[in-house]
Amino acid sequence: MAEPTATFDDVLPEALRFRSPAPLVDIGANLTHESFGRDLEAVIQRARAAHVDTLILTGTDREHAEQAVALARQYPGLFATAGVHPHDASGWTPELARAMAALHREPEVVAVGECGLDFNRNFSTPAEQERAFEAQLGLAAESGLPVFIHERDAGRRMLEILHAWRDDLSQAVVHCFTGERDTLYGYRDLDLHIGLTGWLCDERRGHHLRELVREIPLNRLMVETDCPYLLPRNLPAKLKGRRHEPALLPWIVREIAHWRGLDEQALAEATTATAREFFRLPTDAAD
Known part of the structure; x- marks a missing residue:
């Protein structure tokens, strides 16, 4: 017998049902990850109940970018990025470049990426990563997308x-920033943007970020x-x-606000305003 599909209420215990004071x-x-395959509808409902009203779905390769676009067409408040992750940079080809350029013209796509460099694992060689990354920076320059x-x-x-x-790019965000002060x-x-995750909530490795968050x-x-990924450990x-799922984002915001010495609502309002401007979201995208 097939396992029952998860419902809205049976995943998060009461103590984890947060609600942000602002969108x-x-x-x-x-959200195109296979772990969301059985209960995506409930995941989105829980996000909205937590006041996480807008989701940017990460497209890390052609398949997942196309899936992200399809979901963004299906659910209001969802948008997509389209790019090739450095782990998969060895597969960059002219044909893939054309496919990415076509995706970047879709109205649901609000950024080029996820793309970049990962010299930690080197699933693709550094040279392959740099080639694919610079090619995608070229696509961003052509499209005007961040x-x-x-x-x-x-x-x-x-x-x-x-x-x-930098002079050829509109804007850029280093997502899931975990670097050191000099890199920051x-x-x-x-004049780049910085994305912070639940890494800050990890007592094993997040200490330096707690010191940097005010900077x-x-x-x-x-x-x-x-x-x-990156479920907060605390x-x-x-x-x-x-x-991990979007409904837990208010906990991360609370943690960032604490280390910044800032009111949680003020941080929520500021980060949302910044994201809406950065991704050029419709004015009603987070209402």
Whole structure:
């Protein structure tokens, strides 16, 4: 017998049913991940109940970008990005470039990416990553769309590449920022945006981010879950299955507000205003 589909109420315990005091934009939600296949409708309902009204679905390759666009057409308040993750950079071809350029013309697509450099795992070689990344920066320059950037253990090279391209790009956000102070200040000098996740909520590795969070200009800060990954480790209750989802974004906002010494509602309002401007969202996208 098939397992029953999860419903709205049977995933999050009462202690994890947060509600933001102001609408939120989750700028990085991997809702095309297979773990959301059985209960996507309920996931979106729980997000809205938490006041996470706008979701930017991350397209990390052609297949997932097309799926993200399809979901954005189906559900109000959902939008998509389209790009090739550095892990998959070895597969970059002229045909794939044309497919990405076509996706960037779709009205549901609000950014080029996720693209960038990941020198931590090197599933694709650094040379392959740089080739695919610069090709996608070229597509961003042609389309005028902002760039949704992945960077891990590649801050110095990322800064070098972006210095050469910055004048040709409209805007760019380094999503899921986990770098050090020097890298952050390099991104600030380039007038980039920064996305923060539940990494800040991890007592094992988030300490340096707690010190840096005040040094991110408020008008350059956005928030994201990167779900189903990066579930906050300091949640007030255990979550069965440990799959992260957008409804938990208010907890991350609360944590960021604490370390910034800022009111939670003020942070929610600021990050949402910044995200709506950055992605050029319709005025009613987060209402």
